[in-house]
Amino acid sequence: MIRLATPDDVAAIALIEAGCFDTGAWSETLVHAEVTGERHHVLVADDLQAYGAISLAGEVADLDRIAVLPHSRGRGLARELLTELIDRARDLGAERILLEVAANNAAAIGLYESFGFATINTRTAYYPDGADALVMELTIEEWR
Numbered sequence: 001m002i003r004l005a006t007p008d009d010v011a012a013i014a015l016i017e018a019g020c021f022d023t024g025a026w027s028e029t030l031v032h033a034e035v036t037g038e039r040h041h042v043l044v045a046d047d048l049q050a051y052g053a054i055s056l057a058g059e060v061a062d063l064d065r066i067a068v069l070p071h072s073r074g075r076g077l078a079r080e081l082l083t084e085l086i087d088r089a090r091d092l093g094a095e096r097i098l099l100e101v102a103a104n105n106a107a108a109i110g111l112y113e114s115f116g117f118a119t120i121n122t123r124t125a126y127y128p129d130g131a132d133a134l135v136m137e138l139t140i141e142e143w144r
């Protein structure tokens with residue numbers, strides 16, 4: 001089941017962050033800001049095994065996060081969440097979705113490419129570990 005996150009979910013979402021992003025994990029404070037922010041939309045899935053977040057700015061939506069706890073990966077949770085996030089972005093008036101992903105994150109890039117996201121830019125040595133960031137874009141009208 002996928003549903004909108006509430007402030008009661010902040011601690012569980014922060015645990016997903018810790019389980020998925022190591023030193024780059026968002027704190028409970030950052031997660032709380034995302035969950036309660038006016039332009040932000042946070043969804044949780046499958047009894048808090050996974051979550052995803054977008055933010056809206058005019059016709060552009062940013063995919064801020066999508067993360068699935070390691071033991072729940074490979075069974076379609078990210079696909080379900082991303083589908084719902086894109087539907088919501090479209091309903092809220094977005095025409096495009098942008099995201100940044102580490103160039104060495106094969107699982108996430110595979111997910112995004114399977115939805116039709118295309119790389120539009122590369123930010124060299126963008127992350128603290130020196131990895132490049134790919135900027136990817138999906139035109140919502142062309143999706144599905």
Ligand SMILES: CC(C)(COP(=O)(O)OP(=O)(O)OC[C@H]1O[C@@H](n2cnc3c(N)ncnc32)[C@H](O)[C@@H]1OP(=O)(O)O)[C@@H](O)C(=O)NCCC(=O)NCCS
Pocket residue numbers: 020021064065066067068069072073074075076077078079080101105106107108109110111112114
């Ligand atoms: C990326 C991530 C969200 C995928 O979650 P998931 O629930 O395992 O993904 P799904 O089972 O929904 O898979 C959907 C598609 O993603 C792609 N994919 C998933 N895992 C993959 C892998 N290890 N290698 C390549 N492609 C992969 C495939 O296209 C897959 O479709 P398929 O099963 O029909 O082949 C998960 O690995 C994760 O949480 N990683 C850590 C956090 C992260 O890096 N988030 C993205 C940056 S914010």
